[in-house]
Amino acid sequence: MAETTKKRKPKPPVTESLLTSGHRACAGCGESLGAKLVIDAAGPNTIVTTCTGCLEVFSTPYPESAWRVPWIHSLFENSSAVAAGVEAGLKALGKKEGINVIAQGGDGGTADIGIGCLSGMLERNHEVLYVCYDNEAYMNTGVQRSGLTPFDTHTTTSPSGKKSFGNQHPKKPLLEIVAAHNIPYATSATVGYPADLQLKVKKALKEKGATFIHLHVPCPLGWVYNTELTIEIARLAVQTGLFPLVEFKWGKVTRVRKITRERKPVEEYLKHQGRYRHLFASEEGKKEIKKIQAIADANIEKYGLV
Amino acid sequence: MRKLIEGSMAVSESVRLCRPHVIAAYPITPQTHIVEFLSQMVADGDLKSEFINVESEFGAASVVLGASAVGARAYSATTSQGLLLMSEVIYNIAGMRLPLVITIANRSVSAPISIWNDHSDVVVLRDSGLITLFAENAQELMDIHPQAYKIAENPEVSLPVSVNMDGFILTHAFEPVEMLDQKFVDEFLPPFEPVHKLDVENPITMGLLAEPTWYMETRYKLKETMEDAIPIIENVAEEFKEKTGRWFGGLIDTYRMEDAEIAIVGMGSLIGTLKDVVDTLRAKGEKVGVLKIRSFRPFPKEKIREICSEINQLVVFDKSYSLGLGTILQEELRACFYRQKHQPLVSGFVVGLGGRDIPPQSIIDCYNETKGKEILDEFVDINEEAVGRR
Amino acid sequence: MSKPILITVGPGTSKVNKTGAWRTLMPVFKHDKCNDCRICVTVCPDACIFGQNNVYNANLDYCKGCGICAHECPVDDIEMVLEAK
Numbered sequence: 001m002a003e004t005t006k007k008r009k010p011k012p013p014v015t016e017s018l019l020t021s022g023h024r025a026c027a028g029c030g031e032s033l034g035a036k037l038v039i040d041a042a043g044p045n046t047i048v049t050t051c052t053g054c055l056e057v058f059s060t061p062y063p064e065s066a067w068r069v070p071w072i073h074s075l076f077e078n079s080s081a082v083a084a085g086v087e088a089g090l091k092a093l094g095k096k097e098g099i100n101v102i103a104q105g106g107d108g109g110t111a112d113i114g115i116g117c118l119s120g121m122l123e124r125n126h127e128v129l130y131v132c133y134d135n136e137a138y139m140n141t142g143v144q145r146s147g148l149t150p151f152d153t154h155t156t157t158s159p160s161g162k163k164s165f166g167n168q169h170p171k172k173p174l175l176e177i178v179a180a181h182n183i184p185y186a187t188s189a190t191v192g193y194p195a196d197l198q199l200k201v202k203k204a205l206k207e208k209g210a211t212f213i214h215l216h217v218p219c220p221l222g223w224v225y226n227t228e229l230t231i232e233i234a235r236l237a238v239q240t241g242l243f244p245l246v247e248f249k250w251g252k253v254t255r256v257r258k259i260t261r262e263r264k265p266v267e268e269y270l271k272h273q274g275r276y277r278h279l280f281a282s283e284e285g286k287k288e289i290k291k292i293q294a295i296a297d298a299n300i301e302k303y304g305l306v
Numbered sequence: 307m308r309k310l311i312e313g314s315m316a317v318s319e320s321v322r323l324c325r326p327h328v329i330a331a332y333p334i335t336p337q338t339h340i341v342e343f344l345s346q347m348v349a350d351g352d353l354k355s356e357f358i359n360v361e362s363e364f365g366a367a368s369v370v371l372g373a374s375a376v377g378a379r380a381y382s383a384t385t386s387q388g389l390l391l392m393s394e395v396i397y398n399i400a401g402m403r404l405p406l407v408i409t410i411a412n413r414s415v416s417a418p419i420s421i422w423n424d425h426s427d428v429v430v431l432r433d434s435g436l437i438t439l440f441a442e443n444a445q446e447l448m449d450i451h452p453q454a455y456k457i458a459e460n461p462e463v464s465l466p467v468s469v470n471m472d473g474f475i476l477t478h479a480f481e482p483v484e485m486l487d488q489k490f491v492d493e494f495l496p497p498f499e500p501v502h503k504l505d506v507e508n509p510i511t512m513g514l515l516a517e518p519t520w521y522m523e524t525r526y527k528l529k530e531t532m533e534d535a536i537p538i539i540e541n542v543a544e545e546f547k548e549k550t551g552r553w554f555g556g557l558i559d560t561y562r563m564e565d566a567e568i569a570i571v572g573m574g575s576l577i578g579t580l581k582d583v584v585d586t587l588r589a590k591g592e593k594v595g596v597l598k599i600r601s602f603r604p605f606p607k608e609k610i611r612e613i614c615s616e617i618n619q620l621v622v623f624d625k626s627y628s629l630g631l632g633t634i635l636q637e638e639l640r641a642c643f644y645r646q647k648h649q650p651l652v653s654g655f656v657v658g659l660g661g662r663d664i665p666p667q668s669i670i671d672c673y674n675e676t677k678g679k680e681i682l683d684e685f686v687d688i689n690e691e692a693v694g695r696r
Numbered sequence: 697m698s699k700p701i702l703i704t705v706g707p708g709t710s711k712v713n714k715t716g717a718w719r720t721l722m723p724v725f726k727h728d729k730c731n732d733c734r735i736c737v738t739v740c741p742d743a744c745i746f747g748q749n750n751v752y753n754a755n756l757d758y759c760k761g762c763g764i765c766a767h768e769c770p771v772d773d774i775e776m777v778l779e780a781k
Contacts, residue, residue, distance in 0.1 A: 010749050011732065017743035021758035022710030025741060027718065028762035033741035047504045049372065056513075059710070062520045062702070065511035066710035070504035072375050073513035074398050078368035081360065085328060085372020085380070086504065088356035092327035092378050099506060117368060120361030194738050220762075228763030228776070231739055403701055464701075502704050509707045524702050531701075 016068070018044060023066035024058040028227025030217035030234065031055055031133045034191045035104070038131055041198035042100050042205060044069055049083040051105030051114060052076040054140040055133060077114035079103040080121035083128040100205050101127065107134040107148035111174045122181040125209040129201070132174065135219035143222040147172040150242070151295060152288050153275050160278035165288045170295065175214045179248035184209040187247040190216040192234030196245070216243045224274020236269040241296035244303050253303065260306045266293045307485045313476040314339030316444040316483050317409050320451035322353045323491040326381040328373035330358040330366040334388040335421045336473040337411040341383055363388035367395035374404040375512060377503040379455065381406065385473055386413035389427045393434070399466045400435025400528065402513055403501065405458035406466050407451060412574065413473040414660040422661020423473040425573065425625040429634050435528050437467040437535060438603040440573040444481035446554040447471055452486070452495045453542045463535045464501045472575040474661065494549065532604045539601050555598055557606035560613060562588060563595030569614060570673065571597045571622040571639065576664065580623070583669045599635065607642045619651040621676055623669065625658045632683055656685045715742065719761035722779040723754050729771040736765035736774060
């Protein structure tokens, strides 16, 4: 990777991010990190639309905005449709050339309440990159279950209890649903691998059509872990097979991140997180962990990750 | 040039002349002809717009919101359930001060499902910040869309404007219409200069969170803006009249009100019927005229008081009903006169719900029955037996 | 617009909000083994690490003390210490 010629040119000084400081995300927030990486990869000639949610609330409380690009929030479920309007408006005005349009939302705003608008935007193949920041629950309202909450996860509306191990439904296959729209590019990514994420953003923005990034962003508050572990946990999700990194072009898998050498049992991922604490508290819980391992194994098998 | 055209064609032709950059719509009866005509114009190259076939009315409203936010002139059309599905976005468009025009082919609201006309749809949005204008016939529909854009895009306003037309009665009926031409509309309606827009050269943030320290101020500014729009609506109609000689009212219009003692009040296509009724009643020596409410929001309270200063009674015909309260236009007119020096009687009748026919004789019967006394909440021409009143 | 409408703001105006006040742990950049990889810069959710040529520091006006930079530093050149305030 790093070539060690001693006389290499010094890097220019670090410049201010397009999602700048002073925003009110929790310490260690994976979503704010993800958003920073995405917008800095996209660059200043970008217009951003955002769903209601943590990202919108922490970055734009009036009269403060952490965004240094033109940015708009409308409603919970329509950032994709607003972006479609932005794109169509720019095209009609003859101003689309050289301008990126990025729509973004959380897992709820994307996979649940916003999936209708998202599907429409994808089907019409607007030149928009949609980024779904998946922290696997409605964090802004206090960690309630979403369609992207994983199996056996404790949330405030899918709590573990005497008769439950938490959320009883597997994660909605969002990336597959999106890829099935036969768009030029759809991929998963994670803040655990920032360089890979930023490469994917640039790749997506080169396409003349709808593109999608399903971005895994750990949430220290909702997942209940120490703030410094955000990146490590994000990587473990990939290394266990629970969050596979898969790229689709025109609906077909074109590339996956292999985990042959780094593959780990799911306990390695689950044990850091308070939202899975109940699984380690009883023998029955340990049987549940086997079910989660089966989900990871199925992902590994499906996408040939080893 | 005069042409015999369908009301929906009058709308489409008028919208085409306004040169919208982006049109987004979802089909719903009886709005469909409008968007079919517009999409054909795009397909034929007669209209250079991005026509976006969206997945829902919610999507349609969101797309035009986004388009307006980059400074594009945007248009949509809908009705009834579609408008209700848009409602969350309409509030948002107004709150974000994004001008655009939407035509509403007014239709009743489910349940029971009915595709026919009344005003139950748009009255739901009366508190949303959507400027709400009612057109009376195909000619007014031709004339009102450039006016609607001119009002919406006025920097002192910068709000969405709805043009309301009675479903089927106006959307599907053919009438002779004096056509506007491109040269006239281009002169009347200057290019859209947004007060704020998404622009990489000046990267502002729009749609922020307002904490309790700010929310009231933003709503206050909206209240003030709605008031500022009152003279602007009037001035735009006056300017149009100067240039074309045609006048369908500004905030309101009147018919044979000069020496009238009673005013019959309504909105939309009903005005034609009310004018005929007034002619009949005048022939019998009744001192009666028509008050047409053209701008339902902003509601022109001052103007109405002024015009009714010599009126003893208002007989109001509503095509909507606020369940648990009463007829909506009637209640608002009544409120206009509360604790004023001059307080006419105000009667309120419900007519035409779900497309029920409104025969002139029924209006005359109501008039005769209520003259000199207030009658409220009367559902005109209902089947007494079916509802168990007899 | 001749009248203020109170619904849009300029870019980067969040910087008036000094989130450094939230911090309990503070990153100390030791400037000892730094290999100039800039992983700390990349992984900072608050975009508050700046510098050049093996010398990087967090802007303590904004650093919330999450500790990701220290945890991810491949050469252990950042230490989180309890901040005396």
